[in-house]
Amino acid sequence: MPEPQSSGSSRSAGPASRGSGRGRLAAWAASHARCLLESLGRLHRRWVASLLTVLVIGIALALPAGLYVLVKNLDTLASSWHQSVRISLYLKQDVSADSGQRLADDLAGENGISSTQFISADEGLRQFKQASSFGAALDALGSNPLPGVIEVTPKASLPPAAVGQLVDQLSKRRQVDHAALDQAWLRRLTAILALISRASWVIGALLSAAVLFIVGNTIRLDIENRRQEIEVMKLLGAGDAFIRRPFLYSGVWYGLLGAIVAIMVLVACYMALGGPLSTLTASYQGGLSLTGLSLRESAGLLAIGIALGWAGCAITVNRQLAAIEPR
Amino acid sequence: MTDIVAFDNVVKRYPGGKLALDRVSLRLARGEMAFLTGHSGAGKSTLMKLIGLIERPTRGRVVINGTDLAKVRRAHIPRYRQRVGLIFQNYNLLYDRTVFDNVALPLVIRGIGHTEIARRVRAALDTVGLLSHEKKFPITLSGGEQQRVGIARAVVNRPHLLLADEPTGNLDPDLSADIMRLFTRLNETGTSIMIATHAIDLVEHMGYRRIALDHGHLEAG
Numbered sequence: 001m002p003e004p005q006s007s008g009s010s011r012s013a014g015p016a017s018r019g020s021g022r023g024r025l026a027a028w029a030a031s032h033a034r035c036l037l038e039s040l041g042r043l044h045r046r047w048v049a050s051l052l053t054v055l056v057i058g059i060a061l062a063l064p065a066g067l068y069v070l071v072k073n074l075d076t077l078a079s080s081w082h083q084s085v086r087i088s089l090y091l092k093q094d095v096s097a098d099s100g101q102r103l104a105d106d107l108a109g110e111n112g113i114s115s116t117q118f119i120s121a122d123e124g125l126r127q128f129k130q131a132s133s134f135g136a137a138l139d140a141l142g143s144n145p146l147p148g149v150i151e152v153t154p155k156a157s158l159p160p161a162a163v164g165q166l167v168d169q170l171s172k173r174r175q176v177d178h179a180a181l182d183q184a185w186l187r188r189l190t191a192i193l194a195l196i197s198r199a200s201w202v203i204g205a206l207l208s209a210a211v212l213f214i215v216g217n218t219i220r221l222d223i224e225n226r227r228q229e230i231e232v233m234k235l236l237g238a239g240d241a242f243i244r245r246p247f248l249y250s251g252v253w254y255g256l257l258g259a260i261v262a263i264m265v266l267v268a269c270y271m272a273l274g275g276p277l278s279t280l281t282a283s284y285q286g287g288l289s290l291t292g293l294s295l296r297e298s299a300g301l302l303a304i305g306i307a308l309g310w311a312g313c314a315i316t317v318n319r320q321l322a323a324i325e326p327r
Numbered sequence: 328m329t330d331i332v333a334f335d336n337v338v339k340r341y342p343g344g345k346l347a348l349d350r351v352s353l354r355l356a357r358g359e360m361a362f363l364t365g366h367s368g369a370g371k372s373t374l375m376k377l378i379g380l381i382e383r384p385t386r387g388r389v390v391i392n393g394t395d396l397a398k399v400r401r402a403h404i405p406r407y408r409q410r411v412g413l414i415f416q417n418y419n420l421l422y423d424r425t426v427f428d429n430v431a432l433p434l435v436i437r438g439i440g441h442t443e444i445a446r447r448v449r450a451a452l453d454t455v456g457l458l459s460h461e462k463k464f465p466i467t468l469s470g471g472e473q474q475r476v477g478i479a480r481a482v483v484n485r486p487h488l489l490l491a492d493e494p495t496g497n498l499d500p501d502l503s504a505d506i507m508r509l510f511t512r513l514n515e516t517g518t519s520i521m522i523a524t525h526a527i528d529l530v531e532h533m534g535y536r537r538i539a540l541d542h543g544h545l546e547a548g
C-alpha cells in the first residue's frame with residue numbers, strides 16, 4: 001500500500017553537507033586540477049602506447065605547420081624579389097643620347113618611380129662586349145645595333161598590378177620603342193605560392209581530421225580498457241560529466257604533447273636547413289633570412305593541438321560511455 | 328515514518344522472457360536489517376538491482392525512502408545512487424588506487440572538499456578496522472579486508488540504505504562471520520541494511536528477519 005511521502009526527504013543530506021559556495025568552488029577547481037594530473041599520470045603509466053600516439057599526432061601537425069612556415073618564407077622571398085624589379089625602356093634608334101638622358105631625368109621625378117638610369121647605345125655595347133664572347137662578331141657588324149636603354153626602378157611600395165600599368169604607360173611614350181618587364185616568372189611564383197598555401201590548408205584540414213580520429217580511437221580503447229572502473233563509478237553515483245572528465249583531459253594531453261612534438265620537429269628541420277639556406281640567401285643582397293615559427297604561432301599551434309585533442313575525445317566519449325551501463 | 332524500502336506487486340521480466348520476480352510486495356522498515364535468501368536464480372540480485380536502479384521493473388512500484396523510482400529519470404540516477412550504498416560479492420574495488428582513494432571515491436564524485444574527504448574516509452576506515460591500511464593497494468589485502476574496504480566505501484557517504492549482494496560469497500566462514508558482525512554494528516548505528524546471501528546457516532541464528540525468494544516468488548513467513 002502506498003504511504004504518504006515527505007517530498008524531498010531523499011536529498012535531506014544533499015547540498016547542505018557540501019559546505020559553503022566558495023569552499024565548493026575551491027573543491028571543484030582542485031578536483032579538476034587533480035584530474036588533469038591524474039590523466040597525465042595515466043598516460044605516463046602506459047608510456048609506450050602514449051608516446052606512439054603523441055608522435056603520430058606530432059607528425060600529423062608538423063606537416064601542415066611546416067608547409068605554413070615554408071609559404072611564409074617564400075612569401076618574404078618573393079616580395080624581396082619583387083622589390084628588385086626593373087623596367088627596361090628600349091628607346092627608338094633616332095633618340096639621341098642627350099634626349100635619352102633628359103627623358104631619364106624627367107622620369108625619375110614621376111609618380112611610382114624610385115630611380116632611373118640611362119644607358120646609352122655606346123655604353124650598352126661596351127657592357128655587352130664585356131659580358132659576352134660575341135664582341136668580335138659585333139665588331140664585324142660595323143655599326144652599333146643596340147638601342148639606348150633607360151632602366152626604371154619602380155617604387156618598392158608599388159603593387160605588382162600598378163607596376164604592370166606603369167609599364168603600359170611608359171611604352172606609350174614617344175621616344176620609347178618598347179618597354180619590357182620580365183614579370184611573368186614573378187607572377188608564376190606568386191601563383192605557385194598561393195597554390196602551396198591553399199594546399200597547406202587542405203592538408204591541414206585532412207590531417208586535423210586524422211588527429212581527431214587518432215585521439216578518438218585512442219580514447220575509445222582507453223574507455224574499453226577501463227570499462228569495469230567506469231561501471232563501478234556509475235554504481236557509486238558518478239554522473240556523465242565526472243566520468244567523462246579524465247578522458248577529455250587525456251585528449252587535451254595528447255593534443256598538447258602532439259603539438260609540442262610538432263614544434264620540436266619544425267625546430268629540428270629549421271636547424272637542419274638553416275645552415276645551407278643561409279649560404280644560399282647570403283648570395284642575395286637583400287639580406288634574406290629563414291624564419292621559423294614565431295612565439296605567437298607556436299602558441300597557436302599548441303592551442304590547435306589542445307582543441308583537436310579535446311574535440312577528438314568529445315566526439316567519441318559520449319557515445320562510448322552511454323554504452324557502458326552496470327549490469 | 329515511511330518504510331525505507333517498499334515493493335508493491337513488482338514484476339520483473341528480462342528481455343529474453345525470463346520471469347525473475349513475480350508480484351513481489353515487501354517492506355523494509357527504516358533502521359531495519361534483513362536477509363534476502365533463496366536458491367541460485369531465485370531473483371535476489373534482480374531485487375537488489377531494482378533498488379539500485381540498475382534494472383527497471385516490468386510492472387509494479389518500487390519506493391525507496393519516499394522516492395518512487397519510476398519517477399527518477401535517467402539523468403537523476405547518479406544523484407539517487409549517491410544515497411544508496413552498494414556492496415558486491417566481488418568487492419568491485421579499483422585496483423590501481425589506494426585503499427584511501429577507493430573509499431574516497433563516492434565523496435570525490437559528490438565534489439566534497441579534501442579536508443572533509445580525509446576526515447570522513449578515516450572515520451569509515453576506522454569503522455571497518457582498516458585505518459592503518461589506507462596507503463596500501465587493494466591487491467595486497469586479504470579477501471575479507473578487501474570486502475571491508477568495499478563496506479567502508481559504501482558507508483562513507485552516510486547512505487540511508489545499504490545493499491549487499493552476497494558480500495561473503497567469496498569468503499571462508501570465519502571471515503564471513505566477521506563481515507556479518509560488522510553489518511550488525513552498522514545497523515546498530517541506525518543504517519537500514521538488506522543483505523542477499525546463500526549462507527543460511529550463518530544468518531539463521533542472528534535473529535534478523537529473513538525475506539525468502541523462490542523462483543521469483545516471495546515465500547510466506
Ligand SMILES: Nc1ncnc2c1ncn2[C@@H]1O[C@H](COP(=O)(O)OP(=O)(O)OP(=O)(O)O)[C@@H](O)[C@H]1O
Nearest residue numbers: 341342343345347366367368369370371372373374
Ligand atoms: N540480465 C538478465 N537477462 C536475462 N535473464 C536474467 C538476467 N539477469 C538475471 N536473469 C535471470 O533471472 C533469474 C534471477 O536471477 P538473479 O541473478 O536475480 O538470481 P539470484 O537469486 O541472484 O541468483 P544467485 O544466487 O545465483 O546470484 C535467473 O534465472 C537469471 O538467469
Ligand SMILES: [Mg+2]
Nearest residue numbers: 371372373492
Ligand atoms: Mg545473485
